Every structure is written in structure tokens, then in C-alpha cells.
Amino acid sequence: MDTKEIVNSLKKIVSPYVQNEPAFKNFDMNTDFLKDLEINSANLVDIVLDVEDEFNITIDNDSMDNMLTVQDAVSIIKEKRAEA
Amino acid sequence: MIGNDVVDLDLAATQSNWKRKGFLKKVFTTTEKDWILSSEDKDLAVWLLWSMKEAAYKAHQRKYNLRRQLKWLRQECRVSQMNENSASGVVKIEREFYVTQSHIFSGAVFTSAIKDTKIPVKNSLFQSSSEEMKQSFFIEFSHLHHLPKESLTIQKDDKGIPFIYHERTLHPGVFSFTGHGKYSAFSIALMNC
Numbered sequence: 001m002d003t004k005e006i007v008n009s010l011k012k013i014v015s016p017y018v019q020n021e022p023a024f025k026n027f028d029m030n031t032d033f034l035k036d037l038e039i040n041s042a043n044l045v046d047i048v049l050d051v052e053d054e055f056n057i058t059i060d061n062d063s064m065d066n067m068l069t070v071q072d073a074v075s076i077i078k079e080k081r082a083e084a
Numbered sequence: 085m086i087g088n089d090v091v092d093l094d095l096a097a098t099q100s101n102w103k104r105k106g107f108l109k110k111v112f113t114t115t116e117k118d119w120i121l122s123s124e125d126k127d128l129a130v131w132l133l134w135s136m137k138e139a140a141y142k143a144h145q146r147k148y149n150l151r152r153q154l155k156w157l158r159q160e161c162r163v164s165q166m167n168e169n170s171a172s173g174v175v176k177i178e179r180e181f182y183v184t185q186s187h188i189f190s191g192a193v194f195t196s197a198i199k200d201t202k203i204p205v206k207n208s209l210f211q212s213s214s215e216e217m218k219q220s221f222f223i224e225f226s227h228l229h230h231l232p233k234e235s236l237t238i239q240k241d242d243k244g245i246p247f248i249y250h251e252r253t254l255h256p257g258v259f260s261f262t263g264h265g266k267y268s269a270f271s272i273a274l275m276n277c
Contacts, residue, residue: 034152035244040264041138042100044154049106064110065153 006074013050017043029071086258086273087142088196089135092265102130111156131193132171136161139197140175140182142260151243196271204274217268
């Protein structure tokens with residue numbers, strides 16, 4: 001799975017939680033879940049769980065600490081898939 | 085340092101499903117989970133502890149100038165007193181303790197957290213847009229510090245923490261904003277901290 005495929009799947013995962021639709025149109029590596037998409041912080045928990053289900057990985061606490069942007073999520077997904 | 089957090093309980097009920105597999109485990113320690121599951125109103129218990137963690141983290145973030153991280157599990161909270169309308173407790177983040185005061189309404193839970201309990205804090209909760217809440221905040225701040233309201237602006241730093249400026253100068257006044265669904269609130273330190 002390449003970066004582009006991961007980003008596309010992430011976009012699908014994040015979509016139901018987005019509060020700022022115009023910012024969602026510019027979804028890219030630099031997109032910040034809280035600052036740009038204005039996702040409610042409790043829904044970040046859902047995103048972490050959805051990512052775990054979708055990519056069949058476990059996101060440990062150290063990784064979860066820093067899962068705030070698309071770039072962060074992509075790096076964590078790649079790292080955890082490589083370990084699996 | 086101050087932090088605050090409000091949860092619109094009706095919105096939370098539709099926006100989040102804390103009963104989904106794994107949710108509680110990502111956010112709450114075993115002790116907290118036990119407390120939630122033994123509570124009569126579990127929805128309220130979840131969002132009370134959530135608002136305590138979020139409020140304390142905001143105070144901690146401001147104190148140490150930290151960027152936002154998702155560290156719920158590293159914050160241990162304990163409710164020491166609770167009745168129908170309020171709760172008080174403590175949240176431990178790393179080696180720091182934050183004292184919390186929560187107000188419980190039928191539609192919302194609001195918590196403010198503070199590092200130094202000697203500093204008086206004013207909390208105002210609004211059932212209106214965040215714009216109206218901010219206007220009230222400016223009036224309050226301008227009275228408190230004897231500064232014209234028109235000279236005050238708010239800017240967020242690169243970490244997303246809001247600061248207040250008098251003309252172009254950073255003002256040391258400490259405050260926190262929160263908003264969720266129908267509710268918004270500010271908390272303001274009534275003396276310098």
C-alpha cells in the first residue's frame with residue numbers, strides 16, 4: 001500500500017467527523033485534524049480506533065500521543081504495518 | 085494556569101459512541117473505567133471525566149507551552165466530591181496536579197481546572213455562539229484590567245493556545261475558552277498568575 005492509498009483511506013475514515021468542509025476539500029499531508037478540520041477531540045478517539053480496524057494495526061499510546069495530522073497518521077500506519 | 089472544557093451532552097450522545105469497542109481503553113485508566121462503569125449515569129460519568137482531562141490538559145499546555153497531544157491515558161483523574169449539580173476533583177499530569185471544579189446541568193458538563201487554587205477564577209457559560217461569548221469575555225477583561233475593549237485582540241500561537249493582546253503588546257492575563265454544540269464558555273483568572 002503506497003502513501004497515496006493510505007491518504008485516500010484516511011480521507012474516508014475522517015470524513016464523517018469533519019466540521020470544516022472547505023478545509024476538507026484541501027485534505028493533504030499537512031492537514032491537522034483539530035486545527036484545520038475542526039474535528040471534535042472525542043472523535044479523534046474514533047479516528048484512532050477506525051484506523052486500527054481499517055489497517056489491522058494496534059496504535060500504542062506513544063504513537064497515539066502524536067496522531068494530529070495526516071502526515072502523523074500516515075507515518076504511524078506505515079511503521080505499524082512494517083512491524084506486523 | 086487555567087483550562088476549561090464544556091461538553092454538550094445531547095451532541096455528545098449523537099457525536100460519540102463511548103460504548104464502542106476500545107473507546108474507554110484509549111482514554112481512561114483502569115481505575116477511571118471502573119468508576120465510570122459503577123456510576124449510575126454512565127454517560128454523565130464518561131463526559132465528566134473527559135471534561136476534567138481536557139480542562140486540565142489545557143492548563144498544563146498553557147503552563148509549559150506545549151503543543152496539543154492526545155495524552156488522555158497519561159492523565160489520571162479522580163472525582164473527590166459529586167452531587168447532582170457539581171463535582172470536584174483532581175487531575176494528575178506527569179508530576180503536576182490540577183484541581184477541577186465541574187458544573188453539571190441537564191444538557192451540559194462544564195469543568196474548569198486550575199494549578200494554583202489560591203487564584204480566584206470567574207467562569208461564564210453561555211448557551212449561544214462562541215462570538216457572543218467572546219464579546220462578553222472582552223467586556224469582562226476590559227473591566228478587570230481597566231483597558232478599553234477596542235484595544236484588545238486575541239491571537240492563537242503556533243500551538244493553538246489563545247493569548248490576549250493590548251494594542252500590539254502581549255498581555256499576561258490568563259484565560260481559557262471552550263465550546264461544544266450549543267454551549268460556549270470562558271474562564272478568566274481574576275489576578276495575575
